[in-house]
Amino acid sequence: MILQTIHATQPTLTLAMQKADWLGLTYLLAAVLFYLGLKMLSKVSTARRGNMVSALGMLVAIAATFFQISGGQWVSLVWIGIAMLIGTGAGAVLALRVPMTGMPEMVALLNGCGGIASLLVACGDYLNKFNAESQINGVVASVDILQYAGWDVLLATGLATLIGGLTFTGSLVAYAKLAGSKFIPDAPVQFAGQKVLIAVLLIGSLALAGVLIAQPHAWYVLVIVSLLALILGILLVIGIGGADMPVVIALLNSYSGIAASMAGFVLNNSALIITGALVGASGLILTNIMCKAMNRSLMNVLFGGVGGAVAGGGKGPEGEARAFSIEDASIILDAARSVIIVPGYGMAVAQAQHAVKEFAQQLESRSIEVKYAIHPVAGRMPGHMNVLLAEADVPYEQLLDLEQVNPQFEQADVALVIGANDVTNPAARHDTASPIYGMPILDVDKARTVFVIKRSMNPGFAGIQNELYFKENTGMIFGDAKKVVSDLSTELAAN
Amino acid sequence: MDPFVINLVIFVLAIALGVEVITKVPSTLHTPLMSGSNAISGITIVGALLASFSETFFAIGVFLGFLAVIFATFNVVGGYVVTNRMLEMFKGKDSK
Known part of the structure; x- marks a missing residue:
């Protein structure tokens, strides 16, 4: 990093070298703490401490940075202080206030902020290089150090701007x-030539990054790259439907890490490079897990536009669904010995998690065994159902994932589906014409009785009718998830 | 060695490390893992602080740096607080 090298030529060279070494070691310490934190985050028993360890790493990194810039103008430090206060205030207030059902939106917002910060860092550092003032041999001079910037730094500047920018607008979309905005529909928005436009913009911005290498002083090139990145982010995400959001959020998470890493290349800062890469990798893993859970490739999720009226294929199941009243359903539930609850996005929308917990307690007080079956892509973000049920104090041992729970449906007396749809459609197992064919599903239909709580017979997100609803052992209970579940509890308690 | 080559080596090794660490995470923890790693990606605050500090006060680059500090701090604080809030709720049968 040339800027620092020039700083480092101040009074005694050896002392400056020591400072740089200390900095490097402190940043390494921060990176190790992040690594340990992430490792601990992947186990329930250590997760909370892991988060603290990683926060400690952040504190170390920030302290080291202040050490690096100390001795600077106090005016900048005051402004930095104000900026940090604003960010801290807004972040803390939002994080403490957001309801658990609003978590997907919150995570999207955080991703976006990380992305735009990396864009601003790359662009800000680039502009600072135009006229860096430096003391050389005791004389203060304005130096244009951009001319010394290597192709690698310029390329990283372009990439950090591109990835940071598209992470920002993509996250906002x-x-x-997720927030159910009136202006941007949940369903995929696709138009002719969308893919071509995305490809052109992507190649265009990469080419412009190349132009920047050839013409380091062409600042307007970076402005154009920023604009293209912001447009790209919108185009990339607007074509993806709401039910595919778990993949999108995981992917944007990965991007925000990669953007930070690129900013690290710009600043020649190993803390940013390592940490950004760790996050980028973890986001990619999650993305991969989500795609596998839907038996779809990432390309299909990003450009397939599943979830619009266009999706269809296969002839719909035929027959008549049987509606059950609360009274009839509660008689069957009362006679059951084991019940598996299958929550989905409908539970989140109705904010029914507490009602579900009370219902489960009602069953357990009758010595009925209760378990929860969690599909990896149930809800709108990875782990969405787990967070909601944890909020309602459901012990996590009762939450079973796909592999654990599927063999257990055969022994279950009742499978109660609350607002889940496509992840329970048996067509995924046998109907090769179905758009969700091959997707691993929860085998709820193998339970003796299946109850499905649903607002109406409207087809699910993938635009296909669920053949589960027409099976002999399936009963539909129509209504709002929260109301139906509370009514079931009341009815059970009355018996 | 050129700093770029060293940085690239660090980058590739860190990605490999990240893949190794995260591969076996239970689905229960997917959301906190995401918001937690998201807070970590707020590390770009280090870059924001470096960009906001310049002897030439008040350049556009420094102004962008300040904006970056606001966004990155939001990312860091919001991410850690919300992750902690979520993890507080994850209780097993024993801890009740």
Whole structure:
């Protein structure tokens, strides 16, 4: 990093070298703490401490940075202080206030902020290189150090801007979709030539990054790259439907890490490079897990536009669904010995998690065994159902994932599906014409009785009718998830 | 060695490390893992602080740096607080 090298030529060279070494070691310490934190985050028993360890790493990194810039103008430090206060205030207030059902939006917002920060860092550092003032041999001079910037730094500047920018607008679109905005529909928005446009913009911005290498002083090139990145983010996410959001959020998470890593290349800062790469990798893993859980490739999720009226294929199941009243359903539930609850996005929308917990307690007080079956892509973000049920104090041991729970449906007396749809459609197992064919599903139909709580017979997100509803052992209970579940509890308690 | 080559080596090794660490995470923890790693990606705050500090006050680059500090701090604080809030709720049968 040339800027620092020039700083380092101040009074005694050896002393400056020591400072740089200390900095490097402190940043390494921060990176190790992040690594340990992430490792601990992947086990329930250590997760909370892991988060603290990683926060400690952040504190170390920030302290080291202040050490690096100390001795600077106090005016900058005051402004930095104000900026940090604003960010801290807004972050803390939002994080403490957001309801658990709003978590997907919150994560999208955080991703976006990380992305735009990396864009601003790359662009800000680039502009700072135009006229860096430096003391050389005791004389203060304005130096244009951009001319010394290597192709690698310029390329990283372009990439950090591109990835950071598209992470920002992509996250905002995801946020709008998740928050149910009036302006941006949940369903995929696709138009002719969308893919071509995305490809052109992507190749265009990469080419412009190349132009920047050839013409380091062409600042307007970076402005154009920023604009293209912001447009790209919108185009990439607007074509993806709400039910595919778990993949999108995981992917944007990965991007925000990669953007930070690129900013690290710009600043020649190993802390940013390592940490950004760790996050980028973890986001990619999650993305991969989500795609596998839907038996779809990442390309299909990003450009397939599943979830619109266009999706269809296969002839719909025929027959008549049987509606059950609360009274009839509660008689069957009362006679059951084991019940598996299958929550989905409908539970989140109705904010029914507490009602579900009370219902489960009602069953357990009758010595009925209760378990929960969690599909990896149930809800709108990875782990969405787990967070909601944890909020309602459901012990996590009762939450079973796909592999654990599927063999157990055969022994279950009742499978109660609350607002889940496509992840329970048996067509995924046998109907090769179905758009969700091959997707691993929860085998709820193998339970003796299946109850499905649903608002109406409207087809699910993938635009296909669920053949589960027409099976002999399936009963539909129509209504709002929260109301139906509370009514079931009341009815059970009355008996 | 050129700093770029060293940085690239660090980058590739860190990605490999990240893949190794995360591969076996239970689905229960997917959301906190995401918001937690998201807070970590707020490390770009280090870059933001470096960009906001310049002897030439008040350049556009420094102004962008300040904006970056706001966004990155939001990312860091919001991410850690919300992750902690979520993890507080994950209780097993024993801890009740």
